[in-house]
Amino acid sequence: MLALVNSCALLGMDGYPLTVEVDVSPGIARFDIVGLPDAAVKESRERVRAALRNSGFEFPLRRITVNLAPANIRKEGALLDLPIAVGILAATGQLSWDETVLRQSAFVGELSLEGGVRPISGVLPMAVCVAHQGLECFFLPMANTKEAAIIQDIQVYGVEELRHLTEQLADPSQCLPVKVDIQALLHQSSGEEELDMADVKGQEGVKRALTVAAAGGHNVLMIGPPGSGKTMLAKRIPSLLPPLSLEESIEVAKLYSVSGLLCEDHPLQISRPFRAPHHGASAASIIGGGANPRPGEISLASHGILFMDELPEFSRDVLEALRQPLEERRVTVARVNARVDYPADFQLIAAMNPCPCGYYGDGLKECTCTPYARERYLHRLSGPLLDRIDLHISVPRAEYRQLSGKEKSISSEELRRQVIAAREIQAKRFPGKKSPLNASMSRRELEKFCRCDAEGAALLEQAFRLLKMSARAHDRILKVARTIADLAGAEQIGQAHIAEAVQYRSLDRKEV
Secondary structure (H helix, E strand, C coil), rough: EEEEEEEEECCCEEEEEEEEEEEECCCCCEEECCEEEEEHCCHHHHHHHHHHHHHHCCCCCCCCEEEECCCCCCCCCCCHHHHHHHHHHHCCHHHHHHHHHCEEEECCCCCCCCCCEECCCCCHHHHHHHHHHCCCCEEEEEEEEHHCCCCCCCCCECCHHHHHHHHHHHHHHHHHCCCHHHHHHHHCCCCCCCCCCCCCCCCCCHHHHHHHHHHHHCEEEEEECCCHHHHHHHCHHHHHHCCHHHHHHHHHHHHCCCCCCCEEECCCCCCCCCCCCCCCHHHHHEECCCCEEEHHHHHCCCCEEEEECCCCHHHHHHHHCCCCHHHCCCCECCCCEEEEEEEECCEEEEEEEECEEEEEECCCCCCCCCHHHHHHHHCCCCCCHHHCEEEECCCCCCHHHHHHCCCCCCCHHHHHHHHHHHHHHHHCCCCCCCCEEEEEEEEHHHHHHHCCCCCHHHHHHHHHHHCCCCCCHHHHHHHHHHHHHHHHHCECCHHHCCCCCCCHHHHCCCCC
């Protein structure tokens, strides 16, 4: 007998519909799975056999053929255990069910040997896929139900054990679908204490620069000696950013779901991501990769911050691979089996020492590096990469009077209000744009919205000649100046805005 069961699988960060076709026929006892299964899918045979027997069902000693359609896409993981088991029960007549319910339902889940249903990764994009298929019910592990219930166009049912699923299918009216309050999830506390810029003593100039960066979505490179507060400042940048919108939160949640990083109690990402990979990380872990490509750190940082401490210590492959995502806000991971696009709409915050020992130009501690060592260290960052970083900020060592002073520093809440006001101006300037920030302006938008007055234009021309800037650096200065003008509520870019923007670009590697 033949049974067809609806399911889903993952390709990148998107789910795609999958039909599990189970045929049970007379013949020598065999259990074959076809349709490009990987090793984990092939191992489903043993898990399903043991789960059925330990749940009180009969495992047929006949020829069982399972086809995973479409057969031209490679299937990975243990998420197809449950639909395979349901297909065998349906094909052998051991399942009492309403045929309409089975036809309008999708199933995913990993089985334990005793018949329990274990959680899986990537449920949120699968729920989106189920809704797009027009199916009504989604049966999945109980631990994943809150995540799937974010998609409110389908009825989500949690399954703890295989034998309970058969009871649910026999009489669906006895089961209540899982519901979540999306607005409550968006306002739910993550339980983590938010860091505050007021905790950082001194560094008022750096805080101003970071406020400009947060307001316009600009990339930042902080340069300073060890202990000057670069990491402390970077960790507090998310506190300057506005909350995630529902659309952004769902996109981030999909990425974290695919990666298996989504918290069961917080299925919607509330705070903006802050990713800080170690400088020894591989290119695949930063950019994304694998046989079935998975998102890397630049994608997990979408709509948030990617902090790269000790930037020159990252491998050359990693640094150069950042150039395209920084420009296009997306990354394409191509493999033999698949080609996947992931979002990479992150804000890069990088930090580095001015030299290998870290104390060049410090004033308090003497640098022990030779001029050649300093030159070689700085040349680890290519000119094209530096051009894509809008602000180069010098972070000097804080003075003792600043550290011991009782003066209250400006709080993140005050700075966030300035950032939100500036972003509201940008949202009106770029209506309908996915990333309505000055940092994402196209060349045509730059010419339209970044016009300077006469004094500002003259100052920009002078800086362009003296600093020998590239065309890209010229455009970056205009974008930063536009953000500074927005923070000041100015319609036109003036000389003071250009002067401040040029100051943030003056730390070219030859002048550090």
